[in-house]
Amino acid sequence: MTKRQLMATFGIVALTAGLTSCSSAGGPSGDSGSSSAEPANTTGTVTVWLMDDAQKNWPDLVQRVNDDFAAKYPKVTLRLAYQGWADKVGKLDKAIADGNAPDVVELGNTETMKYVLSGALAPVDRTTFDNSDSWIKALANTCTYQDKLWCVPYYAGARVAIYNATAFQQATGSADFPKTETDLTAALDKIAEKNKADRNYSPLYLPGPYWYAAMSYVAAAGGSIAKFDSSGNWHGTLHDPKSQQGIGHFADLVRKYNKADLTVNEQNQYEAMARGRTASFYGNGYEAASVTAPGTGDPTLKDAVKVATMPGPDGKPLPTFIGGSDLAVTAKSPQAALASDWIRMFTSTKSQQALADKDILPNNLTQLNPLKSRPNTAAAANAVPDAWFTPLAPGWGAVEKQKIIPDMLTAILKGKPVDQATKDADAAIDQLINKAS
Template identity: 70%
Template sequence: MKRQLLAAVGVTALLASVAGCGSGGPAKAGPAAADPKDATGTVSVWLMPEAQNNWPELVRSVNGQFAAKYPKVQLKLRYQTWKDKVGNLDAALKDGSAPDVVELGNTETMKYILSGSLAPVDKSTFENSDSWIRGLVNTCTYQDKLFCVPYYAGARVGIYNSAMFQDATGSAEFPKTEDDLRTALDKVQARHRGDRTFSALYLPGPYWYAAMSYVAAYGGAIARFDSSGSWHGTLHDARSQQGIQHFVDLVKTYNHGDLTVNEADQSGVLAKQKAAVLYGNGWEVAGATAPLTGDPKLADSLRQAVMPGPNGKPLPSFIGGSDLAVTAKSPSAELAKDWIRMFTSGKSEQVLADKDTLPNNLTQLEQLKTKAATAAAANAVPDAWFTPLAPGWSAVEKQNVLVGMLDDILGGTSVDAATKDADAAIDKLINTPS
């Protein structure tokens, strides 16, 4: 998931904490020390800017809890940036200076699981683990072993200009079905017929996260694990092709921009009022209304809604979010796991929920399903999809196999031919660790 890039800040602090559980369900005991107050050593933690900027009080609280439980243990906390974290972590793993606890975006986990860089963890020792969001658990699981702990979730939603809808359709509400949405989009487009660059629905052609959501809506998949013990591409399957064709039809019908441009600046398109709807992350509203990157006057008009998909159902979303892991060679692994228990306890996750951030479990997610600011994303999370948890998936992404397929289709190649070529490329890469 795209993140706001902030300057890295290093902070060293003495930490501490109460037992690893708050309310919300039992968890087994933490480190098996005779007396936690006699434990010694250092626990180093790398967190990302969201913790520093959005819930610093949670970090302080957990650090205080940890210090109370382990008064002789020093904790060194450092904030990374999404731009630099992977490079810094790779270097630290290589030279033996890796942190004990590291926050990973859920698309980053498989790389480190497959390289043997993360220590396995016991799911049953973490609070609310019986109701963790399935998509997040999948990002931490390989060969039936858990290598990280879900931290918080994210999901893509429909973001729309309610003033444009009011003007064109007489209603500021977002349609609940795709048929009704298309009817509304046609009216919005007609209202802006004088602007050939205006897109009623701005759906970028290479936006493979969106394209694969339509594949998931039809029951298709990028790739599947077969009985022979190997992954193989399944984009050429009929259901996957249906989803891709559906996506392509929407792009061709409603996106009047350059079809080769990806989704990186779609919030900017919304800010310039060159689009009425986009499919993206909730935080893109902030970019569209920010003083420097967008138009603050749109703050009252831009809203989030569940994106309707085919067959009268919501469009399945890619599961976003972060996980917390203990590095494999940590000399303080049990202490590190206990810090994670505290940071992901029911009490801690409630702090996130109170800030409209999706917690790691379905129990606490429930309260956000009816809250205006979070309902769209919260309702999209339980059925969200994720990329194949395969050894070579990162190579598939790096070689832009899906982007290339979509570019080819929008350039005139048939869906049948392009998906067949994409599957062949996936088959060459997906089973080899990258």
Template identity: 55%
Template sequence: MKRKLIAAIGATAMMASVAACGSGDSNASKDPKERNETLTVWLMVDAQSTWPELVKDVNAQFKAKYPKTKVNVQYQQWGDKAKKLDAALAGDKYPDVVELGNTETMTYILNGALGEIDPKKYENSDTWIKGLKDTCSFEGKQYCVPYYAGARVALYNKDMFKAGTGSDKLPETEADLTKALDKVGKKYGKDKAFSPLYLPGRYWYAAMSYVAAYGGQIAKYDEGTKEWKSSLSTPEAQKGIKHFTDLVDTYNNGDKTKDEQDHANVMANEKTALLYGNGWEAGSVIDPKANGNAKLKDKIGVAGMPGPDGKALPSFIGGSDLATISKSKVQDLGEEWISMFTSAKSQEVLASKNILPNNTKQLAPLKAKPETAPIANAVPDAWFTPIAPGWTAIEKKEILEVMLLDIIKGKSVEEATKAADAEIDKLINEES
């Protein structure tokens, strides 16, 4: 999408937001106790299963101020939420508040679906985690509110490391880690399907973490041309990609052409000693309901993943954001509900469950808490995908996965990254 079209969409979004606010102006001036309306909130099922008391408490707070207004919370599944939301937005039965994964927000910002918000209305907005705040920002305006954060860490089998190295602690540097992996591999090498480190070849989140470790980026924004340009063939990015594929070749004895979707099951089946994954996947490894292995309870450790040059490996920052729908007739109520749901008090509830809060102030104590320290410490230096109009299309076309697979199959890093740059440049500035 060219800059002119971006501006046009931005204007459309602004008009939609103004129209929505305008339609609710008369209601907004009413006594809160006289607001007889319904606020529909779409939250992901995580809130229903892990912090339902927070939803209940916030709805009670809201009810105390707006006794005649009904809050209708509808829980969604990640697998089909986007499809359902797109269909709802095309009709006249849409939510007023929606939870979005932080890689989803830009698509909805650019198509004008989200209402503009004023950060000053939200507690701790001055210390929102940058990687989350940026996913809600476009051309100096804010369109959603950070909800919670997530990061990738090392998940390891403590017993296997103890058997192979004499210690059940994960080494703190990559140099020491590779020495330990060599020993673990020797200990369990009779099983040809065993991988000391199971790092799937198409795992682009991991590959781009190594790119970030060398100072590279997937793409860069040019302030002069006002466009994005892919930068995978820069020396820094190529070093990171080669580092990643070398680790895959050396330590993954499984199917190198797979992605990371089932790597927790690989660990559950005791076919690896180490993964690089989301912190919550440690639970999946031992949960029978997720095809996990209950026998591994208390045997799976979580630690920061060592990266090149003695530093921690930069993590992709995941998480969720909350937004109002621009054409909602109760957008002001949506903003207030989000404000209550993301208040410091509410974020404390998340922190008590080892979920990373949306701000650095409340994140700080979790850096010293054993259960959360590896993930919390990975957040400040985390990286994010380009906040570009065409990023969704790039992900759908699996350009990064294809590039990595080509390298695993023998194509040179130079040739593969140059081809990926060309493909990305065709899409990155276009509306998804």
């Protein structure tokens, strides 16, 4: 069995599933299930599950692709359902078991192995998709198993520092985000002093169960979540000294600078800044837009909210957990060719440029490179080459589902010694990580 490294998706968000029927554009070209009918005469129904990130952040792209699909396949009905990260996997598992799986499904990069190993996905032809020769390697790896491609990279994500430049200017005399952690903590201390009258104000909003952030500090310390040993098995390594060092450092930062409820996760952390409760947080680049967007945030902060590279404790940038999503055709789809063509259109050069124009990292290096010099995307785009990934293990999905690492972090912040908490977490990981979920 070939082993590969997986990546994770953006944090858990609440479900907002809405099913709408609409026509759109795409087309069969060589994938299994290809229709012999001309596009204009092709009939059928294609069901697509997209995560609600698209609904919130690039609905115009979704509509444009759907319109194109409708123009090409006027007799095909497209049913689009938006899903939320919190319970998408449970819904998908049930749909597959019931024989009602969507034709196209968006998967977080850590979810792909589960569905590949279970035979739930159909292979696709890499050569038929735009920019496949320059796909970001780590993204393509999440879709590749035994020399076959089982899904198509959709977009990448890297975490950055998101900060209120005005708050930094007022407290420190500089609107720039510090480049070293020593300078950052000094600035955060000044911000804390300036806002000491507000007991709920967090100089750095760093959620306690935020395992993506915590494991970045583990990576900075030279630790890891798990390793593949010579016996052919994965085993947890959070109890290793370097991993414990990174976890302890993360916990210290949380305790000192996050004045909110330490048990709350990062899913809506942008709200803390939008409500004037923090000067900075560590998040995906697109979360900066959420801070200032009408409806979700405070538009008056538009000129104040900036992004920068998050400094790590070792004098280098904090290693980022590269996120992202893939798009797959389910194995028993009766419309595999149409489903593949919709994905083809949704990941085309034109579509990827639409994402890049919204400061979302595209799936390929050709379109990523210009973002490395753009102020709003430079920090995230430049972080991609050195990003870290979750273990490539059959049971990794189960480890995430059981929330072993977030629960470990919460226990530590409630007073459980790091040594015991990491030992217990490793034992729990070892029970799941080698079993296909």
